[in-house]
Amino acid sequence: MTWIVTPDHLDALEIGAGILGTGGGGNPYLGKLIARKYVEEGAEIAIVDPGDVPNDAVVASVGGMGSPTVSIERLRRADESVNALRALERHIGKQVTHLVPSEIGGSNSTTPMVVAAQCGLPVIDGDGMGRAFPELQMETFAMYGVTPTPAALCNHHGHIAIFDNIADATTLERYARAVTIQMGGSAGYAFPVMTGAQVKETAIPGTMSLAIRLGEAVLAARRDTSNPVEAICRVTGGVSLFAGKVVDVERRMTGGFARGVVSLEGFADHAGQTLRVDFQNENLIARDGSGAVLAVVPDLIFLVDSDTGAPLTTEVLRYGLRATAIGIPAPAELRPEVGLRFVGPAAFGYDDVAYKPLPGSYANREAGTRSS
Numbered sequence: 001m002t003w004i005v006t007p008d009h010l011d012a013l014e015i016g017a018g019i020l021g022t023g024g025g026g027n028p029y030l031g032k033l034i035a036r037k038y039v040e041e042g043a044e045i046a047i048v049d050p051g052d053v054p055n056d057a058v059v060a061s062v063g064g065m066g067s068p069t070v071s072i073e074r075l076r077r078a079d080e081s082v083n084a085l086r087a088l089e090r091h092i093g094k095q096v097t098h099l100v101p102s103e104i105g106g107s108n109s110t111t112p113m114v115v116a117a118q119c120g121l122p123v124i125d126g127d128g129m130g131r132a133f134p135e136l137q138m139e140t141f142a143m144y145g146v147t148p149t150p151a152a153l154c155n156h157h158g159h160i161a162i163f164d165n166i167a168d169a170t171t172l173e174r175y176a177r178a179v180t181i182q183m184g185g186s187a188g189y190a191f192p193v194m195t196g197a198q199v200k201e202t203a204i205p206g207t208m209s210l211a212i213r214l215g216e217a218v219l220a221a222r223r224d225t226s227n228p229v230e231a232i233c234r235v236t237g238g239v240s241l242f243a244g245k246v247v248d249v250e251r252r253m254t255g256g257f258a259r260g261v262v263s264l265e266g267f268a269d270h271a272g273q274t275l276r277v278d279f280q281n282e283n284l285i286a287r288d289g290s291g292a293v294l295a296v297v298p299d300l301i302f303l304v305d306s307d308t309g310a311p312l313t314t315e316v317l318r319y320g321l322r323a324t325a326i327g328i329p330a331p332a333e334l335r336p337e338v339g340l341r342f343v344g345p346a347a348f349g350y351d352d353v354a355y356k357p358l359p360g361s362y363a364n365r366e367a368g369t370r371s372s
Contacts, residue, residue, distance in 0.1 A: 001049045001052065002046050002047065002048050002049070002052065002122070003046070003047050004044055004045065004046055004047075005035075005039060005044075005045040005046075005047060005113065006039070007036050007039055007040060009212050010032045010035055010036050010039065010110070010113070011032070011036075011215065011219070012211075012212045012213075012214075012215030012216045012218075012219060013028065013032065013109060013110060013113075013208075013211050013212050013215055014028045014029055014032040014110065014215065015214070015215035015218050015219065015309070015310070015311065016210070016211030016212055016213070016214035016215035016216075016218075017104060017105055017106060017107075017109035017110065017211045017215075018105075018106065018310070018311030018313065019211075019214055019215075019218075019232065019236075019302055019304060019309075019311045020104050020105040020106075020109075020130075020131050020132070020207075020210075020211055020214070020300065020302075021103075021105030021106030021131070021132040021282065021302070021311065021313060022105055022131050022132055022282040022283045022300050022301055022302045023277075023279050023281075023282050023283040023301070023302055023303065023311075023312070023313055023314040024105070024106060024132050024134065024258070024279065024280075024281035024282035024283070024313065024314055025103060025105040025106015025107060025108060025109075025132030025281070025282065025313075026064060026106045026107030026108065027106070027107060027313060027315070027316075028106055028107045028109055028110040030076070030107070030110075031107050031109075031110025031111050031113065031114055032110050032113075034078045034110075034114045035110055035113040035114050035117055038114070038117035038118070039117065043117040043118075043120075045113050045116045045117050045122075045123060046116075046122040046123070047122070047123050047124075047125050047208055047209075048098065048122045048123070048124055048125060049124075049125055049205075050124055050125060050126045050199055050200050050203055050205045051200065051205075053098055053124060053196035053199060053200065054097075054196045055195060055196045055197040055200075056195060056196060056197075057097045057098050057195060057196035057199075058094050058095065058096050058097045058098070058193065058195070059096065059097070059098045059099070059100055059124065059193070059194045059195065059196060059198075059199050060085060060088060060096045060098075060099060060100070060190050060191065060192070060193050060194075061099070061100050061101065061102040061112075061128065061139075061141070061189075061190070061191060061192060061194075062081045062084070062085055062099055062102075062111060062112050062115045062188070062189065062190050063081060063101065063102050063103070063107075063108035063111045063112065063188070063189055064076065064080070064081065064107055064108060064111055064186065064187065064188055064189065065153065065176060065177075065180050065186070065187050065188075065189050066180050066181075066185050066186035066187055076156060076186065076188070077156050078114055079118070079188075080154045080155060080156060080187060080188025081111055081114070081115050081154070081188030081189065081190060082114075082115050082118050082119060082188070083154040083158060083160065083188065084152040084153055084154040084160070084187075084188045084189050084190040085115060085119065085152070085190040087152040087154065087160045087162060087190070088150060088151070088152040088162075088190040088191065088193065091150050091152065091162055091164070092150055092193060094193075096121065096190075096193070097121065098121060098122050098123075098124055098196070098199075099112045099115060099116055099119075099121050099122070099123050099124065100112070100123070100124040100126060100127065100128070100194075100199055100203060101123070101124075101126075101127040101128070101207075101208070102127060102128045102129065102139055102141075103127055103128060103129040103131065103132045103133065103139070104127040104129065104130060104131065104132075104204075104207040104208060104210070104211050105129065105131045105132030105282070106132045106313070108132070109127075109208070109211055111188070123208065124199060124203065124208075125205065125206055125207070125208045125209055126199070126203035126204055126205040126206060126207055126208070127203060127204055127207045127208070128140045128141045128142075128202070128203060128204065129204070129334075130204040130207055130330070130331035130333070130334065130362060131282070131298075131300050131330075131331075132281070132282050133282060133343060134257055134280050134281040134282060135170075135173045135177075136148060136169045136170075136172055136173040136176065137168070137169035137170040137173055137342055138342050138343050138347070139169070140202050140203065140204060140333050140334070140339075141192055141194065141198075141202045141203070142168075142169035142192075142342070143202075143333075143338055143339060143342050144201065144202040144333075144338070145198075145202070146192050146194050146198055146202055147167060147192065148166060148167075148168070148169040148172045148191060148192045149163050149164050149165065149166045149167075149172060149191065149192070150162065150163065150164045150191065150193065151163040151164075151166075151172060151176065151189065151190070151191030151192065152189065152190045152191060153176060153179055153180065153183065153187045153188070153189050154187060154188045154189075155180075155183035155184055155186070155187045155188075156184065156186075157183075159183060161176075161179050161183075163175060163176065163191075172191075176189070204331045204333050206363075210235075210236075210363050213235055214232065214235045214236060217231040217232065217234065217235045218231055218232065218308075218309040218310075221309060222308060222309070228304070228307075228308060228309025229304065229306065229309065229324050229326065231309065232304065232309060232326060233326065235363070235364075236300075236326075236328045236362075236363055236364075237328060237329055237360045237361055237362060237363055237364040237365075238300070238326045238327055238328035238329075238358075239326065239327055239328075239358065239359075239360075240324055240325070240326055241275070241286060241294050241295060241301075241325040241326060241327050242264065242266060242270055242273070242275040242286070242288075242294070242324070242325040243266065243267060243268055243269065243270050243306055243322075243323070243324045243325075244264035244265050244266040244267055244270055244273075244274075244275060244322075244323065245264060245265055245267060245320060245321065245322055245323070246262060246263070246264055246317055246318065246319055246320060246321040246323055247263050247264060247265050247319060248261075248262070248263040248319070249261075249262050249263075249317045249318065249319070250262075251314070251315075251317075257280050257281050258279070258280075258281050258314055258315060259279065259280050259281075260278075260279055260314065261276060261277065261278050261279070262276075262277050262279070262303070262314070262317050263275070263276050263277075264276075264277075264323060264325070267322075273288065273289055274288065274289040275287070275288060275289075275294075275325060277301065277303070277325065279314045280348060281314065282297075282314075283301040283302060283303070283314070284296070284297045284301070284345075284348050284350070285297065285301070285345065285350060285353065286301050286325055286327070293353060293356070294325075294327065295327035295358055296345050296350070296353055296355060296356070297343060297344065297345060297347075297348060297355075298330040298334040298335070298339065298340070298343040298344060298355070299327055299328060299329055299330045299357060299358045300326075300327065300328035300329075300330065301325065301326075301327055302325070302326055302328075303317070303323040303324070303325050303326075304323065304324055304326065305321070305322065305323065305324075306322045306323060306324045307322065327358050328358070328362065329357060329358045329359070329360050329361055329362050330343075330357065330362060331362040332361070332362065335357060340355055
């Protein structure tokens, strides 16, 4: 099935992708505004079901790389990812026929929309994370065998970097992160290049639709003055972990990432209790006051405004915000052994924390689990 994006879809996507960004991924607001401008001027952005993509299609993932904090302090020009895509096409000697988000969480959900509007290319309804993660090897594309290069980066000056002959995404992450830092901490990218058959084998399907449904549910809750947290949990299969006030935020830039800890003091049913959430761009682990783990990566952990359901990303957290922490079971593609090697607690340095999955299934469904 193919459908055309409307301005209302983009408004909902901003909210849904912000929530699925699990605190990181960059703010999708600017990308929404740019995509909306193109749509209102007559551009068509087509969303295509993964099953309808020809096996021999030439698919590229496009988005932005760098720190979410930098992307707020210095706005992108909106052509960085297009320039990276064109450079990648020149390098491989082929024209890309379809785009796919690397991650549905945060700004990398709306950046493909902007590129699609500028280039007239369809966007596949799926992604490589089902959320947001901070590093390239954490995409299902890489986990399940897609070669990460050739790859292209472009910054706000139009400077291009091409990477080739790098067989593993962990090495590309190290090189590309270093170049992005030298480019000013933020760059547009185009990689990896895949066939349509590879997308069907490796992508998490239906996540663009999920993000839009999630945003629509939050907007409906606001109109009806109903509980937005309950609406979020209904759509995602999530559970409310904690409700409280932000009382402290420790945030620092390290190695191109925004790292830190946010602390909350509970109210209502959680009065007298505390919550601590560690993050590296995205939220990674939530602990109660005794140190017990309530949820841990790859399950999704995010904070929303308790009254409006608006996502609270790590770069906007501040003292006094009333927040609810919600946990969502990870997509099935991230739960088998192969996925946990890349995105389990140990991948982020939590060697002493065992992954105990939240009950239920991602978005109240089970995708086909791949063997390890």
